Structures are given as C-alpha cells and as structure tokens.
Amino acid sequence: MPAFKAPLDDIRFVLDEIAGLAAVSALPGFEEATPDLLHTVVAEGAKFCETVLFPINQSGDIEGVRLEDGEVKTPAGFKDAYTQYREGGWTGLTADPAYGGQGLPYIISTVMEELLCASNLSFSMYPGLSHGAYQAMSQYGSDEIKERFMAKLVDGTWSGTMCLTEAHAGTDLGILTTRAVPAGDGAYHITGTKIFISAGEHDLTENILHLVLAKLPDAPAGTKGISMFIVPKYLPTDEGRPGTKNGVTCGSIEHKMGIKASATCVLNFDNAKGWMVGEAHKGMRAMFVMMNGARLAVGMQGLGLAEVAYQNALAYAKDRVQGRALTGPKNPTGVADLIVVHPDVRRGLLRQKAFIEGARALAYTVGAQIDIEHRATDPAVREAAADFVALMTPVVKAFLTDQAFDCTNIALQTLGGHGYIREFGMEQYVRDARIAQIYEGTNGVQALDLVGRKLPMEGGRLVRRWFELVGADLEAASADDANTEFVQPVRKALLELQKATMLLAERGFANPDEAGAAASDYLAMMGYTALGHMWVKQVVAARRHLADGSTNGDRRFYEAKLKTARFYVQKMLPESSARWAALQAGAGSVMAVAVEEF
Amino acid sequence: MKIAVCIKRVPVMEVKFAIAASGTAVEEAGLKYDVNDFDLWAVEAALQLKEKAGAGEVVVLSLGPDAAQEQIRKALAMGADRGVLLKADAAPSDGLAIARALAAELQGGGYDLVLFGKMAIDSSNQMTGVMVAELLGLPVVTNVSKLEIAGATGTAHRTLEGAIEVVRFPLPAVLTVDEGLNKERLPSLKGIMAAKKKPLDVKPAALGEQKVSVRRMELPPERAAGRIVGEGAAAVPALVGLLQTEAKVL
Numbered sequence: 001m002p003a004f005k006a007p008l009d010d011i012r013f014v015l016d017e018i019a020g021l022a023a024v025s026a027l028p029g030f031e032e033a034t035p036d037l038l039h040t041v042v043a044e045g046a047k048f049c050e051t052v053l054f055p056i057n058q059s060g061d062i063e064g065v066r067l068e069d070g071e072v073k074t075p076a077g078f079k080d081a082y083t084q085y086r087e088g089g090w091t092g093l094t095a096d097p098a099y100g101g102q103g104l105p106y107i108i109s110t111v112m113e114e115l116l117c118a119s120n121l122s123f124s125m126y127p128g129l130s131h132g133a134y135q136a137m138s139q140y141g142s143d144e145i146k147e148r149f150m151a152k153l154v155d156g157t158w159s160g161t162m163c164l165t166e167a168h169a170g171t172d173l174g175i176l177t178t179r180a181v182p183a184g185d186g187a188y189h190i191t192g193t194k195i196f197i198s199a200g201e202h203d204l205t206e207n208i209l210h211l212v213l214a215k216l217p218d219a220p221a222g223t224k225g226i227s228m229f230i231v232p233k234y235l236p237t238d239e240g241r242p243g244t245k246n247g248v249t250c251g252s253i254e255h256k257m258g259i260k261a262s263a264t265c266v267l268n269f270d271n272a273k274g275w276m277v278g279e280a281h282k283g284m285r286a287m288f289v290m291m292n293g294a295r296l297a298v299g300m301q302g303l304g305l306a307e308v309a310y311q312n313a314l315a316y317a318k319d320r321v322q323g324r325a326l327t328g329p330k331n332p333t334g335v336a337d338l339i340v341v342h343p344d345v346r347r348g349l350l351r352q353k354a355f356i357e358g359a360r361a362l363a364y365t366v367g368a369q370i371d372i373e374h375r376a377t378d379p380a381v382r383e384a385a386a387d388f389v390a391l392m393t394p395v396v397k398a399f400l401t402d403q404a405f406d407c408t409n410i411a412l413q414t415l416g417g418h419g420y421i422r423e424f425g426m427e428q429y430v431r432d433a434r435i436a437q438i439y440e441g442t443n444g445v446q447a448l449d450l451v452g453r454k455l456p457m458e459g460g461r462l463v464r465r466w467f468e469l470v471g472a473d474l475e476a477a478s479a480d481d482a483n484t485e486f487v488q489p490v491r492k493a494l495l496e497l498q499k500a501t502m503l504l505a506e507r508g509f510a511n512p513d514e515a516g517a518a519a520s521d522y523l524a525m526m527g528y529t530a531l532g533h534m535w536v537k538q539v540v541a542a543r544r545h546l547a548d549g550s551t552n553g554d555r556r557f558y559e560a561k562l563k564t565a566r567f568y569v570q571k572m573l574p575e576s577s578a579r580w581a582a583l584q585a586g587a588g589s590v591m592a593v594a595v596e597e598f
Numbered sequence: 599m600k601i602a603v604c605i606k607r608v609p610v611m612e613v614k615f616a617i618a619a620s621g622t623a624v625e626e627a628g629l630k631y632d633v634n635d636f637d638l639w640a641v642e643a644a645l646q647l648k649e650k651a652g653a654g655e656v657v658v659l660s661l662g663p664d665a666a667q668e669q670i671r672k673a674l675a676m677g678a679d680r681g682v683l684l685k686a687d688a689a690p691s692d693g694l695a696i697a698r699a700l701a702a703e704l705q706g707g708g709y710d711l712v713l714f715g716k717m718a719i720d721s722s723n724q725m726t727g728v729m730v731a732e733l734l735g736l737p738v739v740t741n742v743s744k745l746e747i748a749g750a751t752g753t754a755h756r757t758l759e760g761a762i763e764v765v766r767f768p769l770p771a772v773l774t775v776d777e778g779l780n781k782e783r784l785p786s787l788k789g790i791m792a793a794k795k796k797p798l799d800v801k802p803a804a805l806g807e808q809k810v811s812v813r814r815m816e817l818p819p820e821r822a823a824g825r826i827v828g829e830g831a832a833a834v835p836a837l838v839g840l841l842q843t844e845a846k847v848l
Contacts, residue, residue, distance in 0.1 A: 032794065037790070037794060040668075040671070040672075040675075040790055041787060041790055044675070044786075044790060051784070087786065088784075088786030088787050088788060088789070089787035089788035089791070090786075090787050092787075102787055102788070102791055333823070333826065553625070553626075553627030553628020553629070554628050
C-alpha cells in the first residue's frame, strides 16, 4: 500500500524564500493572513489530505464511479470526505468573504491544490470545478446571478462544472452547436449535448450549477458567437432550495484510463432553463477566466502526483535489497544491498526530486504573482505580475504535466515488477497523471498558446520582461563565485532560449508552420530554463542558511538543495540544448512527408 | 458545563533525538512541536461534552514557553473558547511546581471538570493531573477511556489489564484521559480562522520552589551489531549453545 506525507519542510522553504509569502501577506486585503496563519492553514490542510483523502484514493480508483438511473454514485467514502471538506470551510479558501469565503491568498490554494492532487486527484476534481465556476461568475455574473448562486458555491452545498466540449468540438470551440433561445422572461432555453464534463453529475452536493457555452440564434460564426449560461441541475426555489428538476440529464459516463473516481459525463441539455453570464457572444472571455485558473491547477495535478509517486519510489528504494553496489557491498551482513546504492536507481530518484522541487518553486511563484497581480497598489507592479503569470501559465500546464508524467513512470520503474502491480499504487499514479497532459487544452495547444499568443503579446513585452528578470537574478547570484557552477549552465540555456525566440520571430513570420513545428521544443526550453532559474534562487537561499547557521538543526536539507541543484544543471538542463538543436532544424522534415507517405 | 483542559507542548516523536550541550535536556534545534496526543483527546472530550450539553465553555490552559501559544491556538481552532498560557522558560521537571501553578490558575474558576491527558509523551511523569486534583481538593479519576456525564454525576471506564473498572464520581472533578476515549477532530479552516479572534491570555507561571531537577540525560547504549554464527543446519548447535550460555534465553 502506498503512503503519503505532505512535504511541509520544502513547502515552507519555497513559500518563504522563493515565492515570497511575506510580500503576499503584506498586500492590501490580506492583513489577517499573516505568514504564521498561512503556514498553519497549510499544515492542517495537509493533515486533512493525508488522513481523509489519501486513504480513499486507491479504493476510489478500484471502485470507480457508477451511473445508476441517470445518477452518478461516487465511490465509498467520497461523500463523507466531501462533507468534511465542505463543513471545514475548505471550499471557500480564497473566496470573497462577502459570499462566506475565507478570503485567503491564491498562493495558499496553489499549495492546497498540490496536496489535494497528491492525495486524491479524482476527489480534487469536484471542488476544483466549483472553483472555476466561482471565478467566472464572480468576474462576469450579474448581481442577480451572484446573489442567487455564489454563497452556495462558496460553502460547497452546490458545486459547479464547465460545459465546453461537444463530440465534434474540442480544441475548436468555434464550431460548437449547443443552442440558447431566449425564453422571454430574461432566461434562456438551452439545447445540445456536451461531453467530457468533469463532475457533471454526482452525489456529493444537493445541486450542480453548469456553466454552459452555447450560441444564441443571432450568433456570429466562430468563437465570437459563443455565450455563457448558468444552468442549474435543479432550478432554485425563491428560498434558495433545489426545486424543480431542470432539463439536464447525464446520458452516460466515460470509462477512462485514470481518475476513475472522477465522474466524466455526457450531459444532455433539452430545453434546460438557464441565465446568461456576462455579455452576449462574449462567453469565451468568461471561459478563459476559468480556463487560466484551471490550467495552473492542472500543472499542480502533475506536481502532486509526481510528489506522491516519488515518496513511494524513494521508500521502496530505501527498503528493497537487490544486487550489490558496483564498488563493493554496502550492506555486507545482508544478502544484498539496498537498491538506492545503484547509480541508475539514483539517477531516476534524483530526476524526480530535481523536477519536483524546481517545479514547486516555479508554481508557487506563479501563485504568489497572481495575488500581486490582483492586489498590488502600484499598477506597474500589477502589470509586471500579470505578464509573468500569462507567460508562465502554458509552461506550468504543459511542462509540469509532461515532466510529471515521466516522473510517475520513473517512480513506477523504481519498483520493478512491483510497480506494475496494482496494490503498490504506482500504476494508478501513472494512469492518473496521463490526463493532465490532455485536458484544459492539450500540451500541444499550450505550446501554440505560448508561441502564437503569449510571445507576440504587447509587442513581446511578456517574454522580454521575463528574460530581464532571470538575467538579473543570475547576475546577482554570480556575485558569489561558488555559484558559477549553477549560474553558467542556466545562463547558457537562457541564451539559447533568447536565440530561439529571435529565430521563431523571423521564421514564424515568413511561414507559420515554422512556429507550429517549433512550439513544443520552445515550450520545453522555456520550462527547463524556468526551473533552472528557480534552482539558482534555491541555491542562493540555501547558501545563506548554511553560511549563517540558521538551519534549525537540519543542515542536510540545505546541503541537499545544493546537491540536487547540481544534478539539475548537469543532468537535466542539457536537455534544453537538445531541444534547441531540434528547433533550429526547422519545420522542413516535419512538413515534407506527404500524408500518403506516413 | 464549564470545562478546563490542560495541554502540553511536546516534540513530535518521529525525529531522532539528540541531547543538548547542557546534558540535561533534549536538543531543541530541528524539533517540531504539537499538542501532546493524550491532551488532544482531552480537548476532544471537552468539546463533545459541551456540544452535548448545548452550552458551556471550554478553556484551554498550558504551562510552557511563549511558543506554546501555537498549541493553544490549535485547541482553539478545534473549537475551544479561550486559552490561557502560563508562561515559563520551559516546563520544569518538578511536577508539583507545575501542578501548583496550574491549580492557582484553576482555583475559583468554577469549572465542572478539569481534564488532562493521562501523561505527557515526552516526560512520561503521569503526575500533574493527580496533583492538581489534590491541590484543588477535588476527586480524580485517572486513565479514563469512556465517559458519561449525567447532571452532577459522572461515570467513567478505566481500562485495566484484562478488565474494565467502572467508576462513578461527583462533579466537579479532575479526569486524566487515556487512549481510546475518542479520536480528535482536525482543526477546520473555519476553526483556524475563528481561533485568531479568540482570547488567549498570557501571564507568568507562578512556579514557586522546585525541588526536583534533571541531573543528566543520556541516550540508551547502542545495540551491538548482530553476529552470523554460520549457515544452514550446521550452524544450529552453535546457535543453540550461544542462546543458552550467552543470551541465557533457553
């Protein structure tokens, strides 16, 4: 049986020293959210994840969700766990206190997202989708809609969904066909079929609020003709109770590779009553509010699963004896040595550790910058934060989930044959991690978002600013000669990335296929460089503690930071140069093969 | 129902302990702290009794360093109403001194029940609750593993080796709580946020004279490495011989 313990020491280190928790808690509106309080919230939230959610992760995977007479039953323990989660106030973690939320910084939900996903990814889907619906409604909902629905979403008695995809319209939402017809009383009648709707139907809450993309009768073609509607499963009564059943039914649930305890539904809307959220034909704007939050959350899913898989791979490697160390027995009185002595096993473990700790630093930094984007008083500071978040969103989503999938796979490999056996839990992590590369925009789409939208945005300001930020941090770190071994390789990766950016601008302008063929390589280079940046920052912080002795009795934690950073720059970062070589080769070989020649 | 619960800040036990340079205490660097397990169950018992009664107050009391406010806040986050920290540099090793300071604070508080964990997992003295009862002149029931209160009378189960003792006692009383009474609730997010606003008084502990002190602390001797006496059936006579003569277990 696998185990999970929240990595609170590293979380604290990253929050305090890399992401800048103190700066977040100094923002207007967070007066009560002191760093001490936030650490307490994380520690107690972690306990909830370890003791309530993790124990029903494996059983939930084995049992899965069931569709009975149009109703979805979640696996044993999910309803109890959700009730505890809701009653504890966790559904309102960052929500506006005006609607009963706790009003805590976004950075804390970033941390909780990691812990929820590490302990039970399927479970995290239910409150996660509600949060997306909350964000879209709070930004675009009318006062009447907010009045009617927000408090229920925040206290978790009702949940939310995002209904975008149709059978023929996935990545290309412009061609969706769900229709909305004015009902005459300010409401609309929605008709159409949506697929892949996470948490579309379940037994955890008394009502479900679907946010549905549909087209009005006079809608222009394409994405400029899409509107958003809120369609409750049960129409609320005047007292705010679930009333008459609306025209929404769950036609079927998907049988998936992973996240088997998360209900993925086909929803049929048949003249269902709904209300418009935001303006007519501008539903894509509201949808992107949900989408951007969701993309970061999906990155955290990858990180969480990589963490729990690593913990179990490491525990196995420190327990399993097999073979002798190449340099002679390390455990002479035993029949064999621990497998953690073998270089190839170590290589796999370190790859996981270096990815996880670098990715955590990047993701939490993005989380903190989201708070700064929303709350800082200086508009220039807000703009810089917004630029960073927009640029890094596709990187966090795609790079973290690609690498995390590889990590869960390496973790499984650490256990050899036992990794392939269900009871050890590793194969579930691999299966669960796979979806994160696909939903909320496939990782290929993320690369196109980065190259096609984010790079040209504001005349290239986003990426320019980030290059300056990384360059300045490298410069500062290089003041200490001892850091050269870390700064040099990251500077090389940064230079190559800058060259790649120039090359893309030139070639992509002349031939869009050049940009398209380079996009994934480019995103990977940016991911490797961003993690390199984070490792340099961690090295600087760790050295400071080692130098002044403020190690709280744990020098090893900081020494391991230096050693892991060394592994990262020597053994992982060079992969960025390989992607640079591939990128330079251009689109020729990609496009030259005729369809019949495949 | 007015209930006081006395809790102690103790190190989390999953670390390897070292002895401080003084030679009389555990090295504190690198330790993490939490509420003593038995005390958490005492807090939970108090909260359940208050919830059942529908009214009342749960007051959490701790004697320890300033940092013990964290542990009091945790109990407040679980649902206790207010806290009192009797501040001392460290919890003294003289149990009677601790008991006197706690009793002085509890005296005249009008508590129906004063709850303790049956022992602190770090010092294992198991004496504070009993001494406080004596100082307050109240009946005491130790090692309570089941509890019912009806009006001014309580019934408690005490788990003994191979038997259960059922005890009846009048309120007010002092109880020390054993494992098995309940499982403590996790502090909820709402509870943590509410705890910030609950009153927590910090005052110096009136410790008085301390007669017991720790002279020396030492780690248990390292276990000697195992020895392989041979392989297969041929090794059995040698092994049996050693078990008889050296280990003296046969």
